[in-house]
Amino acid sequence: MSWALVLKKASEILVEKDYEVRLIIASLLAEGHVLIEGVPGIAKTLTAKTVAKLLNLDFKRVQMTPDLLPTDIVGGYVYDARQGSFTLKKGPVFTNVLLIDEINRGSPRTQSALLEAMQERQVSIEGQTFPLEKPFIVLATQNPIEFEGVFPLPEAQLDRFLARIESTYTSTEGLKRIIKEIDQIEEGFNALSPVMGREEVLESIKEVRKVRVDDSIYDYTVRLVEESRKHPAVKLGASPRAGIALVRLAKALAYIDSRNYVIPDDIKSAAKPVLSHRIILKPEYEISGVNSGKVIEDLLASVEVPKP
Amino acid sequence: MSNPIEKVKKALLLTLPLIIFLTQTVAIATEATEIHTPDFPNYLDMLYDYKPGTQLNYTEYLQLLKEFFNSINKGRDLEDVMSDPNLSKLQSLMREGGDLDNARKLDALMSYSTLSSDELIQGIRDDELRSLIQEAALTGNVSNSLLNLINEMYSSGKISFDDYVRALYALRNISSDAESRKQIDSLLLRVLGNSLINSSLNVLGGSESLTQLTDQELVRDAVNSMLQFLNREPEANADFIKGLEDLLKSSQTSPSIPSLKIPSAGLALPPLTSLSIDLGTALPFIVLTLALTISLVIFLKQDKISSALARITPRGSRPSYGLGNIESRIIRTYWNSVELLRKKVQRSPSDTHREYYERVSRTLPEADSVFRNITFAYEKVRWGALDESALADEVDSNYVRLKDLVGKS
Numbered sequence: 001m002s003w004a005l006v007l008k009k010a011s012e013i014l015v016e017k018d019y020e021v022r023l024i025i026a027s028l029l030a031e032g033h034v035l036i037e038g039v040p041g042i043a044k045t046l047t048a049k050t051v052a053k054l055l056n057l058d059f060k061r062v063q064m065t066p067d068l069l070p071t072d073i074v075g076g077y078v079y080d081a082r083q084g085s086f087t088l089k090k091g092p093v094f095t096n097v098l099l100i101d102e103i104n105r106g107s108p109r110t111q112s113a114l115l116e117a118m119q120e121r122q123v124s125i126e127g128q129t130f131p132l133e134k135p136f137i138v139l140a141t142q143n144p145i146e147f148e149g150v151f152p153l154p155e156a157q158l159d160r161f162l163a164r165i166e167s168t169y170t171s172t173e174g175l176k177r178i179i180k181e182i183d184q185i186e187e188g189f190n191a192l193s194p195v196m197g198r199e200e201v202l203e204s205i206k207e208v209r210k211v212r213v214d215d216s217i218y219d220y221t222v223r224l225v226e227e228s229r230k231h232p233a234v235k236l237g238a239s240p241r242a243g244i245a246l247v248r249l250a251k252a253l254a255y256i257d258s259r260n261y262v263i264p265d266d267i268k269s270a271a272k273p274v275l276s277h278r279i280i281l282k283p284e285y286e287i288s289g290v291n292s293g294k295v296i297e298d299l300l301a302s303v304e305v306p307k308p
Numbered sequence: 309m310s311n312p313i314e315k316v317k318k319a320l321l322l323t324l325p326l327i328i329f330l331t332q333t334v335a336i337a338t339e340a341t342e343i344h345t346p347d348f349p350n351y352l353d354m355l356y357d358y359k360p361g362t363q364l365n366y367t368e369y370l371q372l373l374k375e376f377f378n379s380i381n382k383g384r385d386l387e388d389v390m391s392d393p394n395l396s397k398l399q400s401l402m403r404e405g406g407d408l409d410n411a412r413k414l415d416a417l418m419s420y421s422t423l424s425s426d427e428l429i430q431g432i433r434d435d436e437l438r439s440l441i442q443e444a445a446l447t448g449n450v451s452n453s454l455l456n457l458i459n460e461m462y463s464s465g466k467i468s469f470d471d472y473v474r475a476l477y478a479l480r481n482i483s484s485d486a487e488s489r490k491q492i493d494s495l496l497l498r499v500l501g502n503s504l505i506n507s508s509l510n511v512l513g514g515s516e517s518l519t520q521l522t523d524q525e526l527v528r529d530a531v532n533s534m535l536q537f538l539n540r541e542p543e544a545n546a547d548f549i550k551g552l553e554d555l556l557k558s559s560q561t562s563p564s565i566p567s568l569k570i571p572s573a574g575l576a577l578p579p580l581t582s583l584s585i586d587l588g589t590a591l592p593f594i595v596l597t598l599a600l601t602i603s604l605v606i607f608l609k610q611d612k613i614s615s616a617l618a619r620i621t622p623r624g625s626r627p628s629y630g631l632g633n634i635e636s637r638i639i640r641t642y643w644n645s646v647e648l649l650r651k652k653v654q655r656s657p658s659d660t661h662r663e664y665y666e667r668v669s670r671t672l673p674e675a676d677s678v679f680r681n682i683t684f685a686y687e688k689v690r691w692g693a694l695d696e697s698a699l700a701d702e703v704d705s706n707y708v709r710l711k712d713l714v715g716k717s
């Protein structure tokens with residue numbers, strides 16, 4: 001199973017999106033969901049579709065709007081006039097890769113139905129429980145908070161996302177390439193054929209669980225979590241769940257890198273995507289321009305890596 | 309008491325506590341790796357390295373191994389062997405048993421058999437190897453010296469397993485001459501067999517399930533079929549195989565030995581990556597390991613002594629490197645190298661080994677290749693718990709070169 005090949009194929013279409021693709025794949029293999037933050041038009045949709053296509057996974061997309069109802073996501077019984085009875089119509093949540101565009105524009109009720117499905121990996125419709133597909137990953141995009149007309153996700157619910165990716169504009173050269181090669185990019189995407197399938201993804205998920213974690217890696221993780229609570233700018237530091245998520249993502253990152261053991265670098269790579277939405281800053285620091293990314297950099301630069 | 313067997317048994321029992329005490333002491337001693345000759349497998353502590361019980365079905369695994377090796381031993385075609393559904397089954401059992409490395413190797417062996425030579429050549433990473441194979445493709449001629457060269461490249465670690473298998477399959481497609489095809493086939497079969505045997509040692513090794521298996525005959529049959537496969541290898545040393553077989557036989561007749569317990573060790577066989585492997589050097593270790601294990605099993609049967617043993621044996625709490633109790637030679641060499649380099653390139657305590665290597669490579673490019681080798685060997689041993697015997701010599705010589713380099717600049 002060549003995950004390197006998946007990354008390579010994706011990079012032939014997506015310009016400067018290696019970081020995003022790697023994290024999305026790692027989250028998929030760690031059975032977590034991803035929150036992608038960024039302005040419109042920076043290939044968030046294209047990235048999600050490309051990953052799904054390369055892995056031959058079923059893909060669905062939902063554009064969140066304030067009038068969207070929970071049943072629009074989960075599904076429900078609809079009246080079938082011809083048969084004169086109610087039939088079950090499963091919602092878009094029954095898929096492998098679910099892209100929720102602009103999650104922060106959905107009503108809180110719809111958001112929470114989605115978040116619950118993400119957590120439970122099953123939904124109940126009229127009292128009946130249906131398990132979701134395997135694998136199942138939600139890629140939710142979110143505009144930066146300053147955009148208007150949004151319902152920001154409650155901080156406690158952000159924990160449902162294993163990783164948060166801040167997606168940014170490409171470099172100047174990257175932008176030029178996109179503009180110049182847009183036809184090839186679009187054709188390339190249409191002609192894209194899968195390099196693996198659902199079975200292999202499930203197999204890899206199993207293998208990721210077996211990736212070796214040296215005991216001192218756990219110690220290192222614990223230190224990072226505990227130190228995050230002591231940082232002067234932090235109001236609420238990382239939770240135990242954040243520590244668990246760190247190791248889970250690190251194992252998947254190691255696996256994609258063709259290793260069956262975690263190194264401290266994996267924890268460091270996982271730190272920003274895992275912790276940035278789980279650390280809440282004191283307002284006075286936030287105003288003065290400190291962000292959680294900066295706090296995490298401080299942490300990584302101050303906590304000792306395991307010796308020997 | 310005049311019964312000679314009784315006498316031997318008694319003598320064995322009397323000396324065993326001493327042997328075991330000594331081997332324990334040696335295994336625990338920090339300097340253990342210094343005392344051993346290079347490459348001497350440090351398997352003693354592996355006897356205590358019990359794996360957590362997996363859900364693996366050992367009976368099925370052994371049965372499959374037995375059947376599969378028996379079928380190879382009968383001289384099947386390579387195509388036949390590679391497309392055997394039992395091979396895929398074995399592979400998934402290997403995965404379940406936690407041996408991802410060898411399972412991946414089987415992936416390569418099975419999937420590359422269906423690729424065209426062009427596809428195979430394109431995927432070869434090593435430039436030199438690729439051009440060698442491309443040349444052969446042009447002439448359609450696969451010489452013995454080319455095969456030897458490729459074997460040499462692989463056994464010296466210059467090319468990866470993946471490249472090696474690709475090259476062999478590519479040559480197999482290119483070659484028009486039946487004799488060289490046959491030779492390539494036997495090389496591929498050997499790689500396959502070695503992966504399976506190594507894997508069986510990894511998967512079954514140290515597992516208590518083997519002793520619990522009621523079907524002892526199956527254990528022996530499976531081991532025998534593997535031995536027979538090794539026997540087909542021309543360079544295998546017949547004497548040692550004979551010795552091993554004798555040992556097996558004696559274990560069968562002695563009622564006090566519950567089973568053959570194969571110690572965990574990808575290293576009981578030298579990492580069969582080295583193809584020019586001399587079984588003569590590998591088998592003494594197997595024999596020794598088996599002998600020790602069997603002795604241990606007899607010994608531990610003696611309840612009274614085993615409770616005494618429990619006091620001196622840190623079973624189940626094998627010291628981890630993190631605790632600094634056992635430091636491997638490579639880990640120590642790594643930190644010695646860091647100590648040397650620190651005068652030229654600063655290291656912060658929050659730097660990982662890879663981050664530090666990047667910095668060294670930037671500020672002291674002349675040390676790049678030497679320190680890269682040491683760093684990545686350290687990584688594999690320290691974080692991947694890889695057996696270090698295969699890497700130790702190279703790391704040592706790189707350390708000497710590093711001392712030289714740092715001294716000069």
Ligand SMILES: Nc1ncnc2c1ncn2[C@@H]1O[C@H](COP(=O)(O)OP(=O)(O)O)[C@@H](O)[C@H]1O
Binds near residue numbers: 016040042046178
């Ligand atoms: N980094 C990029 N690599 C390749 N194409 C890009 C990139 N950024 C933008 N594009 C182009 O812009 C289009 C818009 O991207 P889209 O995925 O709809 O953005 P978003 O979902 O972030 O709003 C893409 O379909 C693609 O043609």
Ligand SMILES: [Mg+2]
Binds near residue numbers: 044045046101
């Ligand atoms: Mg979009």
